[in-house]
Amino acid sequence: MYYELATMTLPFGTAGQAATSVQTFASKPEAQGELLGCWFTDIGVLNQMMVLRGFADLASLQAERERTQKSADPLGCGDILQSLEQHSYWGFPWMKPVRPSSESGVSGPVYEIRTYGIKPGGVQPTIDLWEQYVPAREKLSPCVVAMVALDGPLRFTNIWAYPTLDARSKARADAVAQGIWPPKGGPAHLTTAMTSTIAMPTAVSPLK
Structure with missing residues (x-):
């Protein structure tokens, strides 16, 4: 996709x-x-x-x-x-295609859009590690998509859905406490070029 x-x-x-x-x-x-x-x-x-x-x-x-x-x-x-x-x-080829909330049941309304730079040679290891670790992480909050850029600097963007900002903080803290996130060895493939945005769906957004 x-x-x-x-x-x-x-x-x-x-x-x-x-x-x-x-x-x-x-x-x-x-x-x-x-x-x-x-x-x-x-x-x-x-x-x-x-x-x-x-x-x-x-x-x-x-x-x-x-x-x-x-x-x-x-x-x-x-x-x-x-x-x-x-x-x-x-x-990421192992991920299901993104679908609207009405079909997937995935909803926010708090969405975090994160972009990480990837070091040379780090794309496939990142994809493989996320395939291994995301299922456990998704028990705390759903990953809408993880995707590798086709243009510009080597990087990937991942989008997560949360019901509230407090739920986001708790899910992230719990994931670290349980040792299920970030993927072990994953940060070694990333650069320090990282950004995070919190965004809310507009009235027309299929992802609610």
């Missing part, structure tokens, strides 16, 4: 308008892929909307990325967006 995670910086107070526009853009007859998540940042860099779309193959992802880039109204927000970044990913 392939994904695009787009990040828009928006003027203050335009989140509702932008979310509706994103949904319209992603639903047009010529659109490819599927809108999966549409979040607005709450902790981290503010006034940003993060849009996750899923694709069955790389060609579809590239075609939709080109449609967005050539549009005078990208993601329906051309009249308000201050900046737009599009990042392409392929999901």
